[in-house]
Amino acid sequence: MFFSRRIEHCQVCGTRVEYRIPADDNRERAVCPACQHIHYVNPLNVVGTLPIWEDKVLLCKRNIEPRKGLWTLPAGFMELGETTEEGAVRETDEEAGARIQVLGLYSVLNVVTAGQVHFFYRAKLLDTDFNPGPETMEARLFTQAEIPWDELAFRTVRMTLQNYFDDRREGQFGIHCADIR
Ligand code: ZN
DSSP, rough: OOOOOOBBBTTTTBOOOEEOOOOTTTTOOOTTTTTOOOEEEOOOEEEEEEEEEETTEEEEEEEEOOOOOOOSSEEEEEEEEOHHHHHHHHHHHHHHOOOOEEEEEEEEEEEEGTTTEEEEEEEEEHHHHHEEEEEEEEEEEEEEGGGOOBBSSSSHHHHHHHHHHHHHHHHHOOEEEEEEO
């Protein structure tokens, strides 16, 4: 889910860009010296789910870089034309081949360092017949005791899982917001 978003060449004409503060702006942008196109790069939304079956959580073992071989909740970049919830359901289908009922928004995590906002929805699995897509080596259920804490792919996944097990012990599920800088 992480990659460098620094622009080197103009997306319109291909000329090497210059970084400078355009007139009437207050931060550096990639500006094309040939066609004057200004590139605005804004944070991306990553949408995913926390799929639950009885006392277990569904995790996916990543088959792609970055963090290949590590475990994640099903999540990926939001696409144009969909809502955050629709994107989360789509990613759960694509990465795990899992059918879910969404229960509600669960965590909103600003990953400031990566220029991303991660949204996770709490969801109930409708069955345990998984069919992982090419981005996933394996999709399986874990009890709290089985969670591979040292082999999780992303900090936002770790935070969401920790919040979930804390909330489950308390018997109530709120919405969790946190910032990673
Ligand atoms: Zn240009």
